[in-house]
Amino acid sequence: MAQIVIMLKKFKHLNAFFHPEVNRLNMLFSPFVTTIGSERFQIMQACDNDIPALLELEKQVYSGQTPWDSFSFKTELRKKSNSLYLVVYSASTLVAFIGARFYPRETHITNVAVNPQYQGRHIGRRLLEMIIERARKNKSELVSLEVRIDNDRAKNLYQSLGFEAAFIRKNYYQDVHKDAVNMILWLTPHKIKRRKFTF
DSSP states (O other), X not given: OHHHHHHHHHHHHHHHHHSOOOOSSOOOOOOEEEEETTEEEEEEEOOGGGHXXXXXXXXXXXXXXXXXXXXXXXXXXXXXXXXXXXXEEETTEEEEEEEEEEOSSEEEEEEEEEOGGGTTSSHHHHHHHHHHHHHHHTXXXXXXXXXXXXXXXXXXXXXXXXXXXXXXXXXXXTTTTEEEEEEEEESSOOOOOXXXXXX
């Protein structure tokens, strides 16, 4: 009898592993027009047609580099059940984007970029707030992301939204041989104690 109980417990554990809890929200997003500062922008869900503009924006942000190639974007955009990419246009010009993967326990922001000419207008903050709000509605316990250790401007933005430094990922950005800081925004009470460190 004891063996049967043990086997049932193992089966429940494996079943939970292979059939994780599904997201509470679907990833559909209704486009809308908003005013940020004094300029009007259209925010919508990214699609394959946006990929050339996404790659061009990456070059503008990352000194001619494209950390994510066309295949990477296509793969993410096809993950309809848990991936959401939002793009921001001013007329026909892509000025910003953000991507995230949603899970019941964690939402992970995969990337966020704003055209250098549009930085400082709170567009990145607005996108981050939209993802965080969606994570709350999906009952995620936390939102996580990685940021280059020397990107002080981005780190300050994330900290102003409540993100905390969790740990260092050594040589995360291999193309430039830079470490990343993993940062976490807790959406629910937690008991995890971490050693505080400064950047």
